[in-house]
Amino acid sequence: MILLIDAGNSRMKATTFSESVLGDVFSVPYDDKQPLDCLVSYLEAKSPVDSLVLVSVLGTKFEQAIKEYCTDKKIRLVWASSSQVAHGVKNNYDDPTALGSDRFVALVGAVKQFPKQYCIVVDCGTAVTIDGLTIEGEFKGGVILPGLQLWGQSLIGRTSQLKENNLKSPPLFAKNTADAIGGGSVYGLVGAVDSVCTKMKQHFIESGAKETSIKLVICGGDAALVASHSQLEFTLSPHLVLTGLVHYI
Structure with a gap:
């Protein structure tokens, strides 16, 4: 199973991807929970998971914890990040890697959808x-x-x-x-x-x-x-x- 995760500042959006189709989208506010706990709960509910494709604005501590979890569970982890050119988008930010990864991925979505x-x-x-x-x-x-x-x-x-x-x-x-x-x-x-x-x-x-x-x-x-x-x-x-x-x- 392939899971797609958008881990934002206040909520997590998640869905499955199979046969070129997005599944139902779950939007989970963190409320009083830690983002990591929300994500792990979702992953365990969807187990077994083969691949996790993730974009996050939550920083290096969160990213390291997810890497360790995926390594332990033998889940293929793909981080979406900003770059100078990728997936049909040319990034003209002064420092292309400094553009928020969620912004860059949204631009990729726009290029592909429109x-x-x-x-x-x-x-x-x-x-x-x-x-x-x-x-x-x-x-x-x-x-x-x-x-x-x-x-x-x-x-x-x-x-x-x-x-x-x-x-x-x-x-x-x-x-x-x-x-x-x-x-x-x-x-x-x-x-x-x-x-x-x-x-x-x-x-x-x-x-x-x-x-x-x-x-x-x-x-x-x-x-x-x-x-x-x-x-x-x-x-x-x-x-x-x-x-x-x-x-x-």
């Missing part, structure tokens, strides 16, 4: 990344914003009287503080995303792209919420990173 198109890829996780990709698969660069939870937490954490927020369905004209913070967080983030995407799209058009050849792609845990409030037309691809991981098998 070939011969300009792509603006928005990944709405703990942080929100917005990355530009040319029709030739050249990564132009991007921006990083605080994710939705961080918008609200930054305000609550620095004020003594504000203790909660409503991020799920905040009204525009809030009549209580929780809704007001939630609205500011949601509409503030959406406004920032729309502004950056519009600027990137205009840059591509001024560089000779046809508007119809530019695809706005959104993924990540808060993708549906952001897209629902956006003034732009996004293609929702919630498992874009897992789609990219397929090409590392």
